[in-house]
Amino acid sequence: MAEFDLSLLLKSAGERMASDLREKLVSHPGELGAEREEIIRRFLTAYLPKRFEISTGFAFDCAGRVSKQLDIIIADGGLSPRFETSGGRRYYPCEAVVGVGQVRSAVTSRRELIDAFDNLESAKALDRSANGRAYDRGHGEAIDHIGNHLHQIFTFLLITGKALAGETVREALFDHVQTREVHLWPNVILALDRFLVTFCCDTGVCPNPMDARGVALKYADTEPGLLLRFYLLLGGAIEVIRTSGLPYWEYLQSANQWDAEVLHWIFKNPPPLLRSMTKDSISRRAEDDD
Numbered sequence: 001m002a003e004f005d006l007s008l009l010l011k012s013a014g015e016r017m018a019s020d021l022r023e024k025l026v027s028h029p030g031e032l033g034a035e036r037e038e039i040i041r042r043f044l045t046a047y048l049p050k051r052f053e054i055s056t057g058f059a060f061d062c063a064g065r066v067s068k069q070l071d072i073i074i075a076d077g078g079l080s081p082r083f084e085t086s087g088g089r090r091y092y093p094c095e096a097v098v099g100v101g102q103v104r105s106a107v108t109s110r111r112e113l114i115d116a117f118d119n120l121e122s123a124k125a126l127d128r129s130a131n132g133r134a135y136d137r138g139h140g141e142a143i144d145h146i147g148n149h150l151h152q153i154f155t156f157l158l159i160t161g162k163a164l165a166g167e168t169v170r171e172a173l174f175d176h177v178q179t180r181e182v183h184l185w186p187n188v189i190l191a192l193d194r195f196l197v198t199f200c201c202d203t204g205v206c207p208n209p210m211d212a213r214g215v216a217l218k219y220a221d222t223e224p225g226l227l228l229r230f231y232l233l234l235g236g237a238i239e240v241i242r243t244s245g246l247p248y249w250e251y252l253q254s255a256n257q258w259d260a261e262v263l264h265w266i267f268k269n270p271p272p273l274l275r276s277m278t279k280d281s282i283s284r285r286a287e288d289d290d
Contacts, residue, residue, distance in 0.1 A: 020046075021192075021227065025160055037071045037103045040158060044072065048235060052098070053077035057090030059097045059153075061126040062133075062250045066091070067100075068122040074099035074154075074238055080246045093251075094126040095134045095143065095244040099154040099234065106162040107191075110172050113157075113164065117176055117186050120155035124184045128153070130251070134244035143244055146183050149210040154237040156230075159191040166195035170217040173197055177209070185209040187237070190230045195219045198233065207233050 021043050025036070037056065045054045053075045059067040073092055075082065080096035100123045102116045128134060128145035135142050136151075145151045163169070169189055177185045187207040189197040198205060199212035206212075220226050275281065 025192075036105060036160060040101075040103050040160075041072055044074070047231060048074070048238070051076065051078060052238060053082070055082075055090055055092075057082075057092060059092050059094045059100065059123050059126055061094045061128070062130045062247065063127055065126055067094075067126060068119045070100045070119070070123060071103045072099075072101035073097060074101075076243045079243050093246050094123070094128050094153065095130060095246065097123070097153055098238040098241040098243060099156070101156045101158055104157065104159050104161075107157075107159050107164060107169075108162055110164070110168075113169065113172050114176065116157045117173075120157065120186045121180070121184045123153050124155060126153075128244075130244070130247040133247040133250045135247075136242040136244055139242055141242055143242055146181075147210075148242075149183075149208045150240055151242045152183055154188075154207070154234065154241060155186045156188040156190065156234060157186060158230075159189070159194075163191040163194055166191070166197065166217050166219060169195070170197050170215050174215045177215075182209050185212075188230060188233055190226065192227065193220050196223075196226045196230060207237060 021039075025039060041054050041056065048054065053073075055073050055075070056069070056071055057073055058069060059073065073090075075092050075097045077096075080093050082093075083091045085091075100120060102119050104112070104116060107113050107116065124145075126145075128151060129143045132142065141151075143151045145153075164172070169191070173186070173189065187198060187209065196218045198207045198216055199209055200206070200214040200216040201208055201211040202213065205216045205218070218226065218229070223229065
């Protein structure tokens, strides 16, 4: 029996994955931003588990806060509904969103990098706990997006063209996270065919900001399969991130208060219960009075 070499299989898969994406991007050199983003979405749809819906749009929470427009939204489509306006804009309850990403053709200044971070942060800042009512039934856990990295939306920046030097991006991320609460930090930055930046924990390179001890940088010339590494980080994260169905009672609190014209017995205040006005009830009261 021939031996099965998993490392060779992964290497081959990574090369095929990178070639597939590179071919799609290169064959559309004049694409507008929206079309380039659609290429990335189709790529992720092809390679990520089918239970996830890959789209673009906005995420929102029960307090009515809405993220900035997100190039990529990864959501558990079977768990919670999405809402679509007549103009085609899609809105996803943040409890069902497991990942969001921004796609940039170029990031050549710190300002452009920070703008991308701020966009991702607009999704991470949403209240996935739904005021403490969101609950992951599969794991028996209440959602705590502040203190548990498994309950936080995974965020990434994907740069398809020109980018700042890897050291510059690593330093910019290091400076940025010192000004933000830890649950708001982006998880991964990938510059295609150039470098990957994420965090480093006790177990090594990992995208978990809660246990991070530093910011890690890996160059493509020392790690040819960076796209596969990115895929494994993203795929591994979205598989374990906790989700919740839509807590309707929390989202629709305002809808529980109704005003209406009411017909009632006007000679008493408060009006009697309607069941006391039936013929049987009136007859019983008359018999009791006799």
